[in-house]
Amino acid sequence: MNKTDSILFGISANDWDPYGPVNLIKFDRVDTVQVIYNIFEQRPKEKMFAVALEYRVGIMAPVPFEEGLLTRNLGSDYSFAEGDWRTQWLTPKRLKEATRRIEKLESFLTDDHPTLTVLALKFCLSHTVVSTVIPGMRKLKHVEANCAASDGKLLTHQELRLLSEHAFVHGWKYS
Numbered sequence: 001m002n003k004t005d006s007i008l009f010g011i012s013a014n015d016w017d018p019y020g021p022v023n024l025i026k027f028d029r030v031d032t033v034q035v036i037y038n039i040f041e042q043r044p045k046e047k048m049f050a051v052a053l054e055y056r057v058g059i060m061a062p063v064p065f066e067e068g069l070l071t072r073n074l075g076s077d078y079s080f081a082e083g084d085w086r087t088q089w090l091t092p093k094r095l096k097e098a099t100r101r102i103e104k105l106e107s108f109l110t111d112d113h114p115t116l117t118v119l120a121l122k123f124c125l126s127h128t129v130v131s132t133v134i135p136g137m138r139k140l141k142h143v144e145a146n147c148a149a150s151d152g153k154l155l156t157h158q159e160l161r162l163l164s165e166h167a168f169v170h171g172w173k174y175s
């Protein structure tokens with residue numbers, strides 16, 4: 001049963017604003033919140049997730065791959081297809097910085113999460129409050145790989161603790 005006993009009421013946090021909806025959740029009328037949460041953007045854990053658990057609010061996590069960065073597809077000299085909005089957002093300087101950080105995540109790959117994409121998805125799913133992850137996918141092979149990552153084998157507390165050291169609050173706004 002939801003908060004209003006009728007329709008589900010969800011809100012979306014402003015991009016890269018992990019604190020905005022916290023007081024709104026406490027108002028106790030919200031059923032779900034969509035907030036960007038991934039290995040780089042871990043700030044929702046600081047305040048929002050505890051409050052969401054307390055008020056039984058579901059969290060939907062979009063952008064689990066930090067716009068494709070956490071797939072390992074975008075190297076430091078990657079060229080986006082014509083018309084891809086990320087050309088402006090992921091400048092060569094930003095790509096280089098992100099690539100340097102992503103290389104350090106290789107040590108987290110195991111048989112249970114053998115690729116960075118699986119690691120990135122399981123990172124999101126491993127917090128109890130996260131009920132849905134929303135990866136963007138245009139290729140069938142990505143849909144299949146991402147669905148297969150939902151195998152119930154979550155990251156350990158130790159892995160999550162170590163991954164918290166890889167958070168990266170870059171402040172790159174969407175333009």
Ligand SMILES: NC(=O)c1ccc[n+]([C@@H]2O[C@H](COP(=O)([O-])OP(=O)(O)OC[C@H]3O[C@@H](n4cnc5c(N)ncnc54)[C@H](OP(=O)(O)O)[C@@H]3O)[C@@H](O)[C@H]2O)c1
Nearest residue numbers: 062063064065066067068071117135136137138139142145
């Ligand atoms: N504030 C908000 O709530 C908010 C903000 C931004 C976006 N969103 C929503 O969140 C959703 C996801 O965001 P997004 O698509 O921008 O970012 P994303 O999910 O972090 O990254 C999408 C990128 O990852 C690639 N990818 C997906 N699965 C892959 C795999 N298994 N292996 C390799 N590459 C893979 C995709 O490639 P292909 O496309 O080639 O498959 C695409 O380039 C969208 O529905 C978007 O509308 C919400």
